[in-house]
Amino acid sequence: MNSPLSARHLQPAPSVAESFAERQHGRLLINCYAREVAMQEHTLAVLPSGRNRHPAMPDGYHGQVLEIALPRVDSQLCVGVLHVSATANFDYTTGAYLRQGQDAWRDAGWRELASLIIEDLSRRAATPFNDELLQQIGDSIATMQDVMDRRPAPVAPAAAAGATPLLAYIESEQGLLTGHPFHPAPKSRSDWSPAEQRDYSPEHKASMRLHYFQLPQEWLLSDSIDAGALQGLDAEGLQAGEGSAILPLHPWQAGWMRRQPRIASALRSGEILDLGPHGRPFHPTASVRTLLAGDAASFVKLSLNMRITNCIRNNARHELQSALIGTRLYRTMQADMQSRFPGFRVLEEQAYVTVDLPGADPELSNGFGVLLREGVAGLLQQGVQPMVCAALFGNGEHGRKRVFALIERYALHRGYTLEQAARSWFARYAETAVHPILYLLFEYGVAFEPHMQNTVVGLDGEGAPSHFILRDLELTRLAPQAQALARAMQLEPGTLSALCCTDERAWIRIGYCLFVNNLCEVIASIANGNHTLYLSLWGVLRNTLQDYLSKYPNPSASRRIQGLLAGEPLPAKGNLLTRFLRQADRQASYLPLYHPLGVVNGAAASL
Structure with a gap:
């Protein structure tokens, strides 16, 4: 078995985070294009290693080469790989190289590679060039670069083994440095400024307090699996006024809400009160908008009215309902599942609260949606890591x-x-x-x-x-x-x-x-x-x-x-x-x- 430290697999570390992020995104684009287009059109081949060096490869390289034709843009792409992969899970050994027509091969920077692939897809679908996608890839690179620039030096696995089980779990939630390997822009969070990235991103090992608004009780829509489950969303030490309820938001979402005219008007009139940040710290997890309580007893899945990878991440009411239905359905089969598969667990969705805001677009109401989920404290108590x-x-x-x-x-x-x-x-x-x-x-x-x-x-x-x-x-x-x-x-x-x-x-x-x-x-x-x-x-x-x-x-x-x-x-x-x-x-x-x-x-x- 190859060690991750094997010289034939691990490439020299890039000198700066920027080059790492750019090379990584070039590889992500090749992953996606190979699986979604080239394999479907049979324009991909892995050339075997041999004595004759591929003309694009650096001196001394005699390994296998992945070659992809892009005939719609009269171009070829190649990159060194360790072996054939039927599923496009390639292990890359070199940078990517391009040539157009019969021109000489040259290094392919991420922007040139992304532009060529997007142009190829545009001609394939007979649609205009997608500038938004190119921007999202650039945003994702900037996010990854900032993470690599500012994240503390990684802890060696042997040292990490000495961490408490809870800290090791939090580290896993906050340790997705490269993101989805088959997504062109896995770290795209274009609505966040660099400062907000550092305040709220799991990769920056952030923690934060929830931000609370007080709203009229009659606006709230809620459901829970068990009596009392909604108390898990209560703000410690905050007391709602008569006829009112207190609702937690992600701190970034609270700022987004304040900028919306309907909410700004309600804040001015006193219909909504901004109670500010309060309570214990929460840790952002891999999904960015789901936060883990410091004692690991619960997660809260909060709305964010921003695009993360493919979707705007607010909690629509039907999604909140579906989550609790999933728990209720699983409970009907849980005894059978536990007897057959004692190592299988489902973290229950315990309760949700959302808002039906009078005179507002549903998207604005969805921005208040919050889901309470069972945490991992029970697993930790059983000695499971x-x-x-x-x-x-x-x-x-x-x-x-x-x-x-x-x-x-x-x-x-x-x-x-x-x-x-x-x-x-x-x-x-x-x-x-x-x-x-x-x-x-x-x-x-x-x-x-x-x-x-x-x-x-x-x-x-x-x-x-x-x-x-x-x-x-x-x-x-x-x-x-x-x-x-x-x-x-x-x-x-x-x-x-x-x-x-x-x-x-x-x-x-x-x-x-x-x-x-x-x-x-x-x-x-x-x-x-x-x-x-x-x-x-x-x-x-x-x-x-x-x-x-x-x-x-x-x-x-x-x-x-x-x-x-x-x-x-x-x-x-x-x-x-x-x-x-x-x-x-x-x-x-x-x-x-x-x-x-x-x-x-x-x-x-x-x-």
Whole structure:
């Protein structure tokens, strides 16, 4: 197994954060374009290593080269890679190079590369050049550069192991340095100034107090799972006036609210009182707008009327309702799930509050929406070390070093070689994650959203996966077999419509979130450029799926899983195309992604 410190994999550190951020975004653009366009159009090839150097490559380079043709703009792109990847999870070994027509190859800066790709997509779709996307990429680079410039030096994994479990968890929430590996602008937060980035961004290790407004009680709309759950949103030491209620906001959102004419008028008239920041500190987590209480007992998911990656991040009422419905539905099956999958957990959505502001646009009312979620204190008390999956997997060298440290620790405990430990570690992760998620889908018709940012891996004393924890239930979807349960709840028509989907859409949700977004990144991160190990881990996943079918035979499960084992593609979300076409996230296209499951043999997971 390659160590993340392996000389043949780890490139020399850039001299400045700017060059790191620009090179990283160039690689993100290649990731996206390769998966969403070049693989679909068969304009991509990985040229084998050999004695003859590729003309674009630097002197002395004789490794493999990824070459992509962009015929609509009469150009070619190439970059050194360690090995072929059917899923476009490439490990890059050089910068990117471009040539147009028969011109000489030259270094490709991020702006030239992004402009060429956007122009190619414009001609492909017969639409104007998308300047907004180019700006978002630039914003994302600026955010990443500022993080790398100002973030304290990373703690070595060995030293990090001495941190308290809570601090280690917070570090994982705040340690997503490179962001989504298949998004063109994963750090785009264009509405924040540099100072606001540092005050509110998880990557800057920020913490903050919530900001409180007092509003008329009659404006509030709320719901809770259990009696008293709403008290979790109370402001310590603040007392609402008669007929009024106190509501927390993200401090940036409070400033945004004050600038809106309807709110400014209400503040002047006294309908709304601005009570300012108050109470204990909260830590921003990976999603930016969800904050963790200092004691880890709860999360609060707050509205932000700004675009983060694909969406404006305010809490629409139907999303808040869906989150609580997801909890109520899961409670009906929780006993069965716990008996079958003792390492599986769902963090409950406990309560929400929002506002129906008289005479205001719904978007303004949605800006007050807040959701209370169960925290990780219970897991910590049980001796489980939670870590956000996105901090370990798909998080560049920062994540891979942490994964390597965990596997090395596991190997020492078990007396395994690193390769044996890697296979066994992944087998535990795969079974803990895959079996319960597939069981929920095929036995209950429930499709949660288990992508890397929504999932937490629980580690035992050996550093190996013991738990798989799911959070953020607002986008729960119900296949036809589960829809009777939702109808019995007498939901509003819009909420019911948003919850219900076809069997095919439910499978797309799981196929993308679990297999493509999550497991593809886990495999690539653990393999760390070792192609033999990479294929072996796909073999472990094949075993995991076959084992699921033997334990839980089901016609729908058999059809889907046997299809994967025979080589049917997975659905991959087109983040680049979605941003290029200026589409809402719900309109995102899903493209076929082929994978090694159909060609690998099952691999032994452990000794």
